[in-house]
Amino acid sequence: MDVKAEIIGMAKNAKAAAAALSRVSSKVKDKALLEMADELLRQKDVLIGENGKDLEYARTAGLSEAMLDRLTLKEATLNGMAAGLREVAALPDPVGKVTSMWKRPNGLLVGRMRIPLGVIGIIYESRPNVTADAAALCLKSGNAVILRGGSEAIHSNLAIARILQDCLKKTGIPEAAIQVIPMTEREAVYEMLQLEELIDLIIPRGGEDLIRAVVSQSKIPVIKHYKGVCHIFIDADADLDMAWEICMNAKTQRPAVCNAMETLLVHRDIASRFLPEMADKYRSAGVVLRGCPRTRELLAGVEEATENDWHEEYLDLILSVRIVDDLDQAMTHIERYGSLHTESIVTQNYANAQRFLNEVNSSTVLVNASTRFSDGFELGLGAEIGISTTKLHAYGPMGLEELTTSKFIIYGNGQVRS
Amino acid sequence: MDVKAEIIGMAKNAKAAAAALSRVSSKVKDKALLEMADELLRQKDVLIGENGKDLEYARTAGLSEAMLDRLTLKEATLNGMAAGLREVAALPDPVGKVTSMWKRPNGLLVGRMRIPLGVIGIIYESRPNVTADAAALCLKSGNAVILRGGSEAIHSNLAIARILQDCLKKTGIPEAAIQVIPMTEREAVYEMLQLEELIDLIIPRGGEDLIRAVVSQSKIPVIKHYKGVCHIFIDADADLDMAWEICMNAKTQRPAVCNAMETLLVHRDIASRFLPEMADKYRSAGVVLRGCPRTRELLAGVEEATENDWHEEYLDLILSVRIVDDLDQAMTHIERYGSLHTESIVTQNYANAQRFLNEVNSSTVLVNASTRFSDGFELGLGAEIGISTTKLHAYGPMGLEELTTSKFIIYGNGQVRS
Numbered sequence: 001m002d003v004k005a006e007i008i009g010m011a012k013n014a015k016a017a018a019a020a021l022s023r024v025s026s027k028v029k030d031k032a033l034l035e036m037a038d039e040l041l042r043q044k045d046v047l048i049g050e051n052g053k054d055l056e057y058a059r060t061a062g063l064s065e066a067m068l069d070r071l072t073l074k075e076a077t078l079n080g081m082a083a084g085l086r087e088v089a090a091l092p093d094p095v096g097k098v099t100s101m102w103k104r105p106n107g108l109l110v111g112r113m114r115i116p117l118g119v120i121g122i123i124y125e126s127r128p129n130v131t132a133d134a135a136a137l138c139l140k141s142g143n144a145v146i147l148r149g150g151s152e153a154i155h156s157n158l159a160i161a162r163i164l165q166d167c168l169k170k171t172g173i174p175e176a177a178i179q180v181i182p183m184t185e186r187e188a189v190y191e192m193l194q195l196e197e198l199i200d201l202i203i204p205r206g207g208e209d210l211i212r213a214v215v216s217q218s219k220i221p222v223i224k225h226y227k228g229v230c231h232i233f234i235d236a237d238a239d240l241d242m243a244w245e246i247c248m249n250a251k252t253q254r255p256a257v258c259n260a261m262e263t264l265l266v267h268r269d270i271a272s273r274f275l276p277e278m279a280d281k282y283r284s285a286g287v288v289l290r291g292c293p294r295t296r297e298l299l300a301g302v303e304e305a306t307e308n309d310w311h312e313e314y315l316d317l318i319l320s321v322r323i324v325d326d327l328d329q330a331m332t333h334i335e336r337y338g339s340l341h342t343e344s345i346v347t348q349n350y351a352n353a354q355r356f357l358n359e360v361n362s363s364t365v366l367v368n369a370s371t372r373f374s375d376g377f378e379l380g381l382g383a384e385i386g387i388s389t390t391k392l393h394a395y396g397p398m399g400l401e402e403l404t405t406s407k408f409i410i411y412g413n414g415q416v417r418s
Numbered sequence: 419m420d421v422k423a424e425i426i427g428m429a430k431n432a433k434a435a436a437a438a439l440s441r442v443s444s445k446v447k448d449k450a451l452l453e454m455a456d457e458l459l460r461q462k463d464v465l466i467g468e469n470g471k472d473l474e475y476a477r478t479a480g481l482s483e484a485m486l487d488r489l490t491l492k493e494a495t496l497n498g499m500a501a502g503l504r505e506v507a508a509l510p511d512p513v514g515k516v517t518s519m520w521k522r523p524n525g526l527l528v529g530r531m532r533i534p535l536g537v538i539g540i541i542y543e544s545r546p547n548v549t550a551d552a553a554a555l556c557l558k559s560g561n562a563v564i565l566r567g568g569s570e571a572i573h574s575n576l577a578i579a580r581i582l583q584d585c586l587k588k589t590g591i592p593e594a595a596i597q598v599i600p601m602t603e604r605e606a607v608y609e610m611l612q613l614e615e616l617i618d619l620i621i622p623r624g625g626e627d628l629i630r631a632v633v634s635q636s637k638i639p640v641i642k643h644y645k646g647v648c649h650i651f652i653d654a655d656a657d658l659d660m661a662w663e664i665c666m667n668a669k670t671q672r673p674a675v676c677n678a679m680e681t682l683l684v685h686r687d688i689a690s691r692f693l694p695e696m697a698d699k700y701r702s703a704g705v706v707l708r709g710c711p712r713t714r715e716l717l718a719g720v721e722e723a724t725e726n727d728w729h730e731e732y733l734d735l736i737l738s739v740r741i742v743d744d745l746d747q748a749m750t751h752i753e754r755y756g757s758l759h760t761e762s763i764v765t766q767n768y769a770n771a772q773r774f775l776n777e778v779n780s781s782t783v784l785v786n787a788s789t790r791f792s793d794g795f796e797l798g799l800g801a802e803i804g805i806s807t808t809k810l811h812a813y814g815p816m817g818l819e820e821l822t823t824s825k826f827i828i829y830g831n832g833q834v835r836s
Contacts (some may be wrong), residue, residue, distance in 0.1 A: 023776075023777055104796070104798050108787060110797050118809065365825060365826070367828065369834070370834045373833065374826070378835065379522070380520055380528060391535050391536065392535070407782065407813055407814060411771075411786075413786050414660040416667035417667060417790040
């Protein structure tokens with residue numbers, strides 16, 4: 001099989017489908033999404049059967065229990081996928097929204113209207129539920145999608161795609177609007193990433209290595225974040241109870257995700273009141289601390305944080321802690337070691353709160369709230385297709401609107417330029 | 419001299435300057451811009467002298483009269499540059515604008531605030547006035563800029579940059595916020611395009627060859643348009659006088675620019691009433707027509723338009739003309755041959771006007787107006803740094819806002835995730 005020719009064929013079909021899809025009404029797209037939700041549940045035995053093939057292969061290949069767990073399609077997973085599709089159907093359609101309109105002195109009425117991006121390529125790892133989630137968001141925003149999941153989930157992903165495509169067909173939307181790459185060769189990804197004339201955007205979802213490989217190979221724009229080295233700064237004027245609660249939540253509520261806190265910065269004037277009790281709480285929760293010299297003076301038995309620690313995304317119950325002189329030193333630390341993801345300040349000082357919000361240019365900046373809120377659903381975008389830490393196009397959590405662009409529409413009555 | 423090391427040094431200085439500049443108030447930025455306008459005029463003899471060195475070299479190198487004309491800094495050019503700087507100072511500052519804000523059920527107040535992109539690289543050809551124009555737009559939007567003009571304008575560009583930098587210094591803004599690459603080697607551009615960690619965006623301005631070279635070398639996102647193959651469709655229900663006037667304006671008012679019309683599509687039901695008189699008018703204006711077979715039946719002495727003509731951006735007094743059966747055929751033609759730049763429909767039919775605006779997904783779509791309005795100033799953006807026909811980040815004419823991105827700002831009072 002010629003992988004390159006196959007991928008080009010898929011991308012051409014996707015582009016043609018995207019042109020048609022950009023004109024499909026919200027009503028029809030929503031009907032397809034609801035049909036998909038029903039059909040995934042109706043065909044749950046088929047899906048669990050296909051998933052079984054993936055699991056069998058994965059077991060013989062010796063995948064870890066954690067990997068197997070992420071790969072497994074349980075009835076609860078399928079219910080979750082169906083619920084996700086229904087939620088996307090219920091969201092407002094971003095396409096065709098006129099975000100602003102103004103009149104020019106010559107009478108031209110100029111507006112900006114949201115339109116789909118076109119064709120989106122999504123490259124992800126083992127969870128097969130991403131196949132339905134990502135396809136739904138792309139469909140709702142009028143984009144055709146080419147999905148490339150992990151090879152270990154290929155049977156599950158293809159089975160899900162077949163069901164989604166049947167539902168597209170039933171509602172009169174071209175099936176090529178949702179495609180899963182059927183080949184597991186790495187070459188297929190490389191060839192996809194060369195097709196800048198056919199694919200408008202690539203979104204990689206997974207570990208830093210996957211994302212770096214995609215970025216280095218792609219001729220197509222990539223929206224991504226490599227990692228989330230998120231900071232919380234406890235200011236001198238913090239409410240201590242609030243600070244303890246936010247820091248506990250940001251580190252322990254779900255330590256393996258990108259918006260968990262990785263480095264805690266503490267104002268020197270509050271350190272002796274805040275840190276010892278915080279350290280006790282963390283110890284009870286199984287969090288291991290690594291500290292700067294001043295932190296280690298205050299807390300017994302804390303390992304030294306090295307230069308590497310300040311750069312590190314632990315994704316685990318480990319936290320680096322630094323005592324700083326003031327807000328400026330905290331912001332300088334964030335600028336130097338941060339990943340432009342999410343930072344929070346805990347303070348009751350009005351001026352410092354405003355300075356932090358205005359001067360820290362990470363993609364999400366919070367006052368008195370957990371970094372865990374840096375998430376499309378939590379911020380009210382209705383959904384999340386990913387998080388961007390590159391400033392072009394989208395910055396921070398991306399919802400449906402970030403899967404669109406805006407064209408200028410102009411109503412005239414005979415205007416010419418002089 | 420080590421070109422690579424020099425470019426990396428410049429980019430690092432730009433990044434540091436950008437961090438400082440992102441916090442500079444509108445007042446200070448505007449003061450610097452007004453100072454620059456005054457200083458360019460005060461030092462006009464110096465500038466004209468430095469420009470003379472470029473002109474002398476250009477003459478011995480045998481540049482065309484048209485090129486020499488574009489290169490020349492006359493007193494009028496300097497007055498125009500100064501006026502441009504003052505206009506940018508008068509525009510609203512996009513930085514810090516909160517474009518929307520909403521409350522979440524848990525009480526979090528979530529907003530989106532515009533922030534600068536960071537460091538912008540601009541690569542352009544011979545007009546030295548671009549140096550001041552582009553620098554002003556980047557400064558106003560809080561971005562540091564690295565400018566790379568044509569080698570034939572190097573003395574002029576460096577002299578302008580020295581003046582701009584002096585004004586930055588006087589107002590307390592880091593001088594590295596505006597830099598002109600002092601080396602004329604091509605290698606300097608290549609090295610700049612590799613610095614994805616230091617430069618956030620590249621904007622090439624010039625011919626298609628320049629832009630293709632930049633895109634193929636760049637690891638940094640590039641916003642560009644290759645060409646403008648702009649269409650006007652004269653619908654069956656067009657007002658004939660309006661149609662004649664718009665078509666004349668779109669083709670002849672300034673034929674060498676990207677928003678001039680290159681292909682005229684005419685509904686077959688109006689062709690015999692519209693085209694003969696249009697052809698007469700064009701003949702008087704020196705426009706040469708190339709037509710489809712039906713057009714040639716109607717108009718004597720018109721050459722045949724080949725497949726190449728439909729793809730062509732003439733940038734000259736040449737126009738390809740095609741008679742189509744209906745709106746759908748016109749839109750299919752635009753989808754196939756268009757460059758996603760600008761298209762206009764002339765019609766008095768309400769439904770067709772709305773369909774054209776909704777279904778044509780070029781970056782600017784007009785009803786009953788000349789394609790020449792596809793321009794940042796004309797659309798009311800206040801300024802224009804370029805036009806994008808790639809959908810990511812910006813699509814169509816780009817003003818100051820398109821030189822910014824948005825971060826999420828969140829006001830909480832102790833919220834944690836459950």
